[in-house]
Every structure is written in C-alpha cells, then in structure tokens.
Amino acid sequence: MATPYPKVYFGDSIVGSAQATLGVATSAVLYGLSVYTVFPVHVDGTRRTAFRLRDHFQRLVESCKIIGIDQFAKEWDFERFLAVTDELIGANDPGRDVFVRATVHVDESIPGTRVRGCHTKVSMFVYNATPIVPQDGIRLKTSPWRRIPDDAIPSRAKVNGAYVNSVLAKQDAIDSGYDDCIFLDGNGHVCELSAANIFLVRGGTLITPDPSCDILDGINRRTVLTLAAEEGIPVVERHVDMTELYIADEVFVTGTSAGVAHVVEVDGRSVGDRVHGPIAQTLRKRHSATVRSDALHGWVTELS
Structure with a gap:
C-alpha cells in the first residue's frame, strides 16, 4: 500500500492531503470519470529529475481527448505542468525516488452521463517508488476476465473507471496464489498485465x-522498444498467442510502477530456466540507467 506524501496539488494550489477531496456527487466519483498518468522522479542528493515528463503530459492530453474531456487542454500546457511538478516535489522534499500521480478529474456535480463542457480539477500527489510486481521473478495467471476492447473503453486512454477491469483480473490472480494476471482480448490474444505491458523473447527476437x-x-x-533497437535486438510488434508465452525463452514486463521485471512462471509453467534472461537483463540495465540520466534521447527533465 502506498501512502501519499503530506503535500498535494489540488485545484490551483499545494494543500495538505486531507484537504484534497472530491464531492460524492461529482462525475469522478459517480462514474470514475477521471484520467491519469504516473511518472517517476529520481532523487540523487539535491538533484531531482523526472522521466519523460513531456510524454506523460501528452498522455493526459490524449486521454482527455479520447474520453471527451475538453477543458484540461484549454487550461494547461506543458510549462504549467512542469512548474506544478517542480513545486510539488519541492514542497515534499523527498529523500528517495518517488512516483507522481497526476489526474484530471471531472468534478461537475450530477451532470448525468456526459462529459463535454464539464468542469475539471487537477490533482497531483507523490508516493514512494515501490514496484507493483516482484523484481526477483513474477508468477502470472491467465485471467478469466477479458480485456475491455477499444470500442468499449479504450485501453490507450488511462481512464480511472476502466481499472475495475484490472482489479477483477488481478484479484483473481492473487486469490489463486499468483502475483498478477495476463489479459487476453476477445479473440484469445495476449494483451497485457493488470497495469504493465508484456514482452517475450523467442530465438533472440523481442516480441510484444x-x-x-x-x-x-x-x-x-516505447522506451524499451527504442533501447532494444539501439542494442541491435530484433523487435516484432504483432498479435501474440497465449501458448507462445508457455514456450518463450524469456518473458518480462514493463511499466512506470513495474520497471523491467522478469517472469518465471505462466499458468504453472516455468519460463526458460526461471532466471533473468540475457535480453531482459540488458534492457533492464539500460532502462534503469536511462530513467536516471539521459543525454541521448532528451527524456530526463531537471527539476529545481
């Protein structure tokens, strides 16, 4: 369980976490009508850096656009997002790596099931960067719950209410003694975990x-795909059958809150030799270094 740091951005200012509340009659509460992103901030003494901050802001903009939330992009630009991030990190003064969760809430009261023209409120809070999956080997179970399709609630938009789907699937996995789930789509193809993307390796080729x-x-x-290309690792993006995971040389997952973490078991079947494979190891080291300091891609933003 993560505990927010005491200072939170809510509305237009930094407040105590107990003051950052939404009404019970708002769309965010009634319908889960919020979108969010989570990004890491690396702390090294007095140096603080955010990873791919501009991309995380852009994801908020795109999630809003997909869902029809039309006020956020009118009121926020990247410079404002950066300034608030900087102020929030300074107010909490973390002594270790943290995650920041930024959310755009539709806080209109009882508007009915609509979104356009509704008032929004932005919240941002900080919490310790604790991984959501084991870093020494993950055990996965195929979920009986299918991934919500793009023509129902699109997965490319990080919509709070849609995460009921992830809760159902991950709780089933936990109840069955596993660490996390694997979602399949309506045709039985592999999608992702409850909150992380999945990769496999077969014959030296990275597949996702x-x-x-x-x-x-x-x-x-996308970071891992770029790093893999730079390492000369062949990459294929395509549909993946469930049984391909059973015979993969390596399986690993990625995400802000997952890092790059290897999988040792899928549905009771061991993956490879149940160790961190060479491609996963290479990409984990590159990813870890890149998140902290990156002169090549311009992905790291210095905070004051």
Missing part, C-alpha cells in the same frame, strides 16, 4: 503485442 491489441501503448513500453 502491438498497439491495436487493446493495450496501453505504455511510455516505458
């Missing part, structure tokens, strides 16, 4: 479901 497979086109997913 493409963005049309009802997945979140994750920022860390």
Whole structure:
C-alpha cells in the first residue's frame, strides 16, 4: 500500500492531503470519470529529475481527448505542468525516488452521463517508488476476465473507471496464489498485465503485442522498444498467442510502477530456466540507467 506524501496539488494550489477531496456527487466519483498518468522522479542528493515528463503530459492530453474531456487542454500546457511538478516535489522534499500521480478529474456535480463542457480539477500527489510486481521473478495467471476492447473503453486512454477491469483480473490472480494476471482480448490474444505491458523473447527476437491489441501503448513500453533497437535486438510488434508465452525463452514486463521485471512462471509453467534472461537483463540495465540520466534521447527533465 502506498501512502501519499503530506503535500498535494489540488485545484490551483499545494494543500495538505486531507484537504484534497472530491464531492460524492461529482462525475469522478459517480462514474470514475477521471484520467491519469504516473511518472517517476529520481532523487540523487539535491538533484531531482523526472522521466519523460513531456510524454506523460501528452498522455493526459490524449486521454482527455479520447474520453471527451475538453477543458484540461484549454487550461494547461506543458510549462504549467512542469512548474506544478517542480513545486510539488519541492514542497515534499523527498529523500528517495518517488512516483507522481497526476489526474484530471471531472468534478461537475450530477451532470448525468456526459462529459463535454464539464468542469475539471487537477490533482497531483507523490508516493514512494515501490514496484507493483516482484523484481526477483513474477508468477502470472491467465485471467478469466477479458480485456475491455477499444470500442468499449479504450485501453490507450488511462481512464480511472476502466481499472475495475484490472482489479477483477488481478484479484483473481492473487486469490489463486499468483502475483498478477495476463489479459487476453476477445479473440484469445495476449494483451497485457493488470497495469504493465508484456514482452517475450523467442530465438533472440523481442516480441510484444502491438498497439491495436487493446493495450496501453505504455511510455516505458516505447522506451524499451527504442533501447532494444539501439542494442541491435530484433523487435516484432504483432498479435501474440497465449501458448507462445508457455514456450518463450524469456518473458518480462514493463511499466512506470513495474520497471523491467522478469517472469518465471505462466499458468504453472516455468519460463526458460526461471532466471533473468540475457535480453531482459540488458534492457533492464539500460532502462534503469536511462530513467536516471539521459543525454541521448532528451527524456530526463531537471527539476529545481
């Protein structure tokens, strides 16, 4: 369980976490009508850096656009987002790496099931960067719950209410003694975990479901694809059958809150030799270094 740091951005200012509340009659509460992103801030002494901050802001903008939330982009630009992030981190003065969750809430009261023209409120809070999956080997279970398709609630938009789907699937996995779930789409193809993208390796080729497979086109997913190409690792994005995971040489997952973490078991079947494979190891080291300091891609933003 994560505990927010005491200072939170809510509305237009930094307040105590107990003051950052939404009314019970708002769309965010009634319908889960909010969109969000989570990004890491690396702390090294007095140096603080945010990873791919501009991309995370853009994801908020795009999630709003997909859902029809039309006020956020009118009121926020990247410079404002950066300034608030900087102020929030300074107010909490973390002594270790943290995550920041930024959310756009539709806080109109009892508007009915509509979104356009509704008032929004932005919240941002900080919490310790604790991974959501084991870093020493993950055990996965195929979920009986199917991933919500793009023509129902699109996975490429991070919509709060849609995460009921993830809760159902992950709780089933936990109840069955596993760490997390694997979602399949309506045709039985692999999508992702409850909150992380999935990769497999066969014959030296890195394979992952493409963005049309009802997945979140994750920022860390795209990071790993870029790093793999730079390492000369062949990459294929395509539909993935469930049984391909059973015979893969390596399986690993990616995400802001997952890092790059290897999978040792899928549905009771061991993956490879149940160790961190060479491609996963290479990409984990590159990813970890890139999140902290990156002169090549311009992905790291210095905070004051």
